[in-house]
Amino acid sequence: MSQQLDFESHINALEARIRELRLSASEGEIDVADEIEKLSIKVETQLKQVYQKLTPWQKVEVSRHESRPHAQDYIDHLIQEYQPLAGDRAFAEDAAIVGGMGYFFGKPCMVIGHEKGRDTRGRIKHNFGMPRPEGFRKARRLIDLAGKFHLPVISFVDTAGAYPGLDAEARGQAEAIARSIQACIRVPSPFVAVITGEGGSGGAIAIAAADRLLMLEHAVYSVISPEGCASILWRDSSHRETAAKSLQITAQSLNELGITDEVISEPTGGAHRDHPATFRRVSNALKRHLNDLGAIPAEQLIEQRWQRYLKLNTA
Amino acid sequence: MNWLENFVRPKLQALVSRDHSDSAENKWRSCPNCAQMLFLNDLPKNLYLCQQCGHHLRMPAPARLESIFDSGFTNLPEVAVVEDPLKFRDKKRYLDRLKDSRAKMKCQDAVQSAFGTIAGEKAVAAVFDFRFMGGSMGSAAGSALVQAANKALSEQCGLIVFTSSGGARMQEGIISLMQLPRSIIATEMLQQAGLPYIVVLCDPTTGGVSASFAMLGDIHIAEPGATIGFAGRRVIEQTVRETLPEGFQQAEDLIDKGVIDMIVPREDIAARLGLLLHLMGGKARLLTENDDSSDHDDAAHNHSEDDGSGVEKSAPVVS
Ligand SMILES: [Zn+2]
Numbered sequence: 185m186s187q188q189l190d191f192e193s194h195i196n197a198l199e200a201r202i203r204e205l206r207l208s209a210s211e212g213e214i215d216v217a218d219e220i221e222k223l224s225i226k227v228e229t230q231l232k233q234v235y236q237k238l239t240p241w242q243k244v245e246v247s248r249h250e251s252r253p254h255a256q257d258y259i260d261h262l263i264q265e266y267q268p269l270a271g272d273r274a275f276a277e278d279a280a281i282v283g284g285m286g287y288f289f290g291k292p293c294m295v296i297g298h299e300k301g302r303d304t305r306g307r308i309k310h311n312f313g314m315p316r317p318e319g320f321r322k323a324r325r326l327i328d329l330a331g332k333f334h335l336p337v338i339s340f341v342d343t344a345g346a347y348p349g350l351d352a353e354a355r356g357q358a359e360a361i362a363r364s365i366q367a368c369i370r371v372p373s374p375f376v377a378v379i380t381g382e383g384g385s386g387g388a389i390a391i392a393a394a395d396r397l398l399m400l401e402h403a404v405y406s407v408i409s410p411e412g413c414a415s416i417l418w419r420d421s422s423h424r425e426t427a428a429k430s431l432q433i434t435a436q437s438l439n440e441l442g443i444t445d446e447v448i449s450e451p452t453g454g455a456h457r458d459h460p461a462t463f464r465r466v467s468n469a470l471k472r473h474l475n476d477l478g479a480i481p482a483e484q485l486i487e488q489r490w491q492r493y494l495k496l497n498t499a
Numbered sequence: 500m501n502w503l504e505n506f507v508r509p510k511l512q513a514l515v516s517r518d519h520s521d522s523a524e525n526k527w528r529s530c531p532n533c534a535q536m537l538f539l540n541d542l543p544k545n546l547y548l549c550q551q552c553g554h555h556l557r558m559p560a561p562a563r564l565e566s567i568f569d570s571g572f573t574n575l576p577e578v579a580v581v582e583d584p585l586k587f588r589d590k591k592r593y594l595d596r597l598k599d600s601r602a603k604m605k606c607q608d609a610v611q612s613a614f615g616t617i618a619g620e621k622a623v624a625a626v627f628d629f630r631f632m633g634g635s636m637g638s639a640a641g642s643a644l645v646q647a648a649n650k651a652l653s654e655q656c657g658l659i660v661f662t663s664s665g666g667a668r669m670q671e672g673i674i675s676l677m678q679l680p681r682s683i684i685a686t687e688m689l690q691q692a693g694l695p696y697i698v699v700l701c702d703p704t705t706g707g708v709s710a711s712f713a714m715l716g717d718i719h720i721a722e723p724g725a726t727i728g729f730a731g732r733r734v735i736e737q738t739v740r741e742t743l744p745e746g747f748q749q750a751e752d753l754i755d756k757g758v759i760d761m762i763v764p765r766e767d768i769a770a771r772l773g774l775l776l777h778l779m780g781g782k783a784r785l786l787t788e789n790d791d792s793s794d795h796d797d798a799a800h801n802h803s804e805d806d807g808s809g810v811e812k813s814a815p816v817v818s
Contacts (some may be wrong), residue, residue: 232557276592344712348730353748356758358709358729365683366715383675385667386710386729393680407667407676407707412734417589417669431672441584443673493681494645497581497638497674 186251186315186456191242195453198227207237208256212234215382231453238245240428240437244410246402247381248344248410251456253295253463255282255340258380261468263288263295270435272316275355280311280347281391283326288338289471294330296323296391297340298491315387317360323391324360327367327375334482336474337375345384345410361390369391369493372486374477376470378448379403379435380455395489396473397443401433401450405443406433441494445473530554532724548766553766554721556640557702560611560628563661567624567769572615575623577607577651578642585672593670600631608639612647618773620780621656623647624692627663627701627708634664636708642676644712648685657695657776664715665731666706675707682712691761695779697772700727700750700759719759720768721750727758777800 185273189197202223205216222241239288246252260265263286283296300313315323330337346357368391377394383405399405406415410428415421432438435447446467451458477485527536527586532554546566547556552580566571578626587593609631614623625647635752644660651658689696698716702725708731721727728748736743750762763771 256530276603297695340638346729348734350735350739350743350747353728353730353735354756356714356756358705359714359758361729362679362683362712362714365680365711366687369680369687386679386707389676389679390710393683405673407672408669413669427589429670430589433672435753438673441673443677490684490687493684494726496681497584497675498578498642 187249189242189245189249189304191238191245192231193452195227195230195234198223198230198402200484205371213273219300221226228452231457235402235450236239238481239408240432240434241425242453243434244382244404244424244428246454246456247404249381249454249456250302252342252381253455253459254302255299255342258297258463258466259284259286259295261460262467263293264290265487266295269329270322272325274318274321276318277318278311278322280310280313280315280343281319281323282310283323285329285335288336288474292333292335293338293474294301294326294335295338296326298343298391299345300342311347312408314345314348315343315390316349316352317355318355318356319358320346320364321441322388324364324367327371327391330370330373331367334373336373336478337371337394338470338474339375339377339394341377341379341383341388341392341405342381343384343387346384346387346390353427361386364390364475366391369489370465370486372482374474374480374485375489376473378466378470379405379444379490380466384409393489393493394411395477395485395492396470398466398473399444400448400455400459400462401435402454404428404433405435405438406431449484523785527775531611532555548765553723553764555702555724557629557663558765559630560606560626560661563626564613564624565613566765567617567659567720567772568613568615569617569619572613572813575612575614575643575646577611578639578646580638580642583670584638584674585670587670587672589670596632598668604628604631608629608643609634609636610640610643612643612650614650614656617659617776618770620776621653621654622659622772622776623654623656624659624681626661628702629663629665632668633639633668634662634708635668636664636678636682637675640664640668641681644682645685649686651694652692653690655694657697657779659697659699659772660690660712660716661699661701662704662708664699664704664706666710668706679707679711682697683715686712686715695776697775699768699772701725701761703727705729705748714758717779718761720752720771721759722760722763722768723750723764725750727753 202220205220207217231297266284266286268284285294298313299310301307301310356484375394375397377392379399381403385407410424411421414427415422438444448465451461455462500804516523526539527535530549535551547558573796583594610625612625686696696716697718698713700721704713704727726748753759
């Protein structure tokens with residue numbers, strides 16, 4: 185049974201009922217098609233209602249939902265002949281960041297992303313998507329490679345943040361993030377970042393300082409987690425809902441602030457309910473933006489990327 | 500109707516605050532390291548160093564600029580930015596926090612910059628002041644760094660940044676996160692122009708500031724005892740569920756970890772910066788040599804005699 189969110193428990197109950205009916209129907213005991221049809225319409229309507237007006241905090245919960253598509257899922261479905269690359273060439277391979285080369289709509293590209301892992305073993309292997317310095321150094325390596333071979337870069341951003349551990353600090357977490365951002369702003373090829381779930385602060389921007397920033401409809405992107413912000417500014421982490429609202433971390437708020445270039449709408453009830461539809465929408469958006477950027481000479485591309493940040497919020 | 504608020508309260512407040520400013524504890528503060536009582540009026544001339552134990556107290560930006568530049572430097576004007584982009588409020592409105600800090604500090608935001616000469620070498624310096632909302636980096640600080648880099652470009656000289664910051668300014672949300680790439684672009688402009696960029700890491704340098712421009716210097720100098728790192732101590736302790744070792748994230752430990760080049764006591768900083776800038780002044784030197792090579796010899800000679808710091812240039816790194 186997948187993770188349940190409080191605000192949709194009534195819908196989960198309906199969905200469970202549909203599953204039960206389907207099971208009994210397949211045993212051929214009673215004809216329940218009408219009942220299933222009626223319930224399905226009800227689910228669809230209620231999902232639409234609930235997901236249209238999710239609060240910022242509810243979006244945080246959706247963005248962290250364990251069944252949302254992850255970077256590896258997007259890579260598996262969008263990239264052909266994917267060649268995963270590994271290691272920072274200095275210390276270790278960090279599976280919190282995955283990446284490699286492959287074809288996107290027949291064109292060679294570099295793809296990187298945070299991977300949170302799917303089951304317990306996977307989560308431990310990928311350290312819940314929280315990179316150590318090695319992960320950021322691998323990202324930098326891959327972005328540099330992309331620049332060398334004129335490969336467009338696609339990044340899938342989904343992390344609670346950089347791993348806050350003793351070992352990570354000892355090996356220069358801050359420098360590793362800084363160098364990864366530096367690689368982003370330097371790379372002489374088109375670069376599109378997609379926030380697919382949780383865009384957690386420095387660990388997120390390390391692979392997101394791109395030419396175009398896309399966000400899934402229920403993704404969030406923030407300088408600090410709402411819990412962290414609440415415990416610092418309100419001195420009480422239970423104010424996380426207020427913090428989530430104040431920080432303006434939803435795709436809709438960030439679009440208004442001019443941070444994102446496009447909000448990619450999710451299937452009814454969120455990306456976790458319909459992976460194939462999500463892949464199609466993300467794929468279409470990526471294709472469109474990469475086509476636009478492909479027409480721009482490298483020098484102009486970098487200049488535009490720099491101006492994007494230099495001009496931000498200047499009076 | 501609001502007489503109580505409008506009249507009685509301000510009067511009371513005035514009374515209270517006058518009392519406060521005259522009180523003895525406002526003229527003294529104790530050293531955080533050895534608890535020695537330090538007379539506030541003496542701090543500037545002592546470079547905010549404890550006279551008993553040598554502890555480096557956090558230094559206000561104006562005093563810092565004064566202490567590193569030769570006489571006759573000019574402050575760069577503070578850059579205007581869109582204020583409070585999120586209309587943020589926690590327990591207090593961000594605009595009110597800004598107003599309070601500005602009134603208290605008599606400046607607009609956390610970074611102050613100036614142009615002049617440091618031990619005879621032309622340079623721009625940008626200085627974070629921890630007293631202004633924990634030295635946090637929002638759009639104003641980011642803009643100050645971009646402005647300082649542009650000034651260094653137009654003057655064809657080096658840039659020094661003194662950091663003292665808890666990180667990104669939460670009250671500006673995503674806009675403050677965007678200052679990471681923004682400040683890195685500022686350093687990239689110097690990189691492309693072949694101009695020196697030195698970071699002096701002061702206490703504390705953490706979060707979004709350490710994870711951006713502060714870790715990309717040509718040279719990293721740290722002040723003794725400075726805390727430098729990405730994640731805060733408490734966050735790490737909560738993650739690893741153990742207490743952190745002595746000296747963790749401190750300059751003296753980080754030099755062994757390879758994060759910084761040298762630790763330089765505050766009284767030697769100006770002379771050391773002058774020397775480093777001279778060593779890295781290849782581009783300017785090239786121009787001078789093409790003009791007239793004998794000029795260069797004189798300049799170099801003058802440099803070592805004129806700095807007046809009494810610091811031996813060939814002395815090994817103090818650490
Ligand atoms: Zn002391």
